[in-house]
Amino acid sequence: NAGVTQTPKFRILKIGQSMTLQCTQDMNHNYMYWYRQDPGMGLKLIYYSVGAGITDKGEVPNGYNVSRSTTEDFPLRLELAAPSQTSVYFCASSQGFSGNTIYFGEGSWLTVV
Amino acid sequence: KQEVTQIPAALSVPEGENLVLNCSFTDSAIYNLQWFRQDPGKGLTSLLLIQSSQREQTSGRLNASLDKSSGRSTLYIAASQPGDSATYLCAFYDKVIFGPGTSLSVIP
Numbered sequence: 716n717a718g719v720t721q722t723p724k725f726r727i728l729k730i731g732q733s734m735t736l737q738c739t740q741d742m743n744h745n746y747m748y749w750y751r752q753d754p755g756m757g758l759k760l761i762y763y764s765v766g767a768g769i770t771d772k773g774e775v776p777n778g779y780n781v782s783r784s785t786t787e788d789f790p791l792r793l794e795l796a797a798p799s800q801t802s803v804y805f806c807a808s809s810q811g812f813s814g815n816t817i818y819f820g821e822g823s824w825l826t827v828v
Numbered sequence: 829k830q831e832v833t834q835i836p837a838a839l840s841v842p843e844g845e846n847l848v849l850n851c852s853f854t855d856s857a858i859y860n861l862q863w864f865r866q867d868p869g870k871g872l873t874s875l876l877l878i879q880s881s882q883r884e885q886t887s888g889r890l891n892a893s894l895d896k897s898s899g900r901s902t903l904y905i906a907a908s909q910p911g912d913s914a915t916y917l918c919a920f921y922d923k924v925i926f927g928p929g930t931s932l933s934v935i936p
Contacts, residue, residue, distance in 0.1 A: 748924060750926075756928060756929075757832075757834075757917060757926040757927055757928040757929050758872075758917070758919075758926040759926075760924065760925065763924075774925075805871060805872070807872075807924075809924075815877075816862070816874045816877050817862065817874065817919070817924060818874070819864075819871040819872040819873075820871055821870065821871045822869075822870070822871050
């Protein structure tokens with residue numbers, strides 16, 4: 716059981732480039748999340764999804780887009796990368812909000828230069 | 829809007845000490861609270877989940893409590909070990925809002 720898998724693990728982008736961070740979970744979870752974590756800080760919610768075809772903004776959605784066409788996949792799109800988007804990105808999933816453990820991927824380290 | 833704080837920001841203790849990490853929140857209308865551990869360069873590992881109707885949960889040397897009326901949760905670690913060194917984060921449902929974390933270092 717792989718859990719939550721994120722790719723790539725490391726990436727360097729130039730300012731203005733675009734890229735997609737991939738996230739897949741094999742636990743048949745309805746809820747999926749994208750977070751970013753800046754050095755020495757806690758996690759900030761970017762977007763979340765409560766099921767295929769349903770997404771909503773979190774605390775810091777600007778500069779990002781998501782889609783959820785299947786239960787398993789929840790890609791995060793960065794358009795026109797900026798240095799402020801240099802961060803570690805974590806994908807997570809859970810069966811629901813209430814009474815369910817949330818599982819995290821290993822993280823994707825992104826540097827924008 | 830839910831605001832979450834964790835005190836202290838960093839803590840260094842000698843091996844064998846019992847210690848308490850604190851997490852405070854502003855909105856008592858929470859569903860659940862979860863404590864996580866994060867090792868350097870790694871993702872987060874769930875330690876304990878407390879549902880809103882519960883007051884505490886225990887797992888091995890860890891005990892977490894939840895007091896919604898005071899807006900506080902505590903994570904108690906008994907007989908600390910060097911392997912406990914990590915950053916500990918609390919998170920609140922429904923949108924899983926995280927605190928900034930406490931960086932713990934246990935000195936052998």
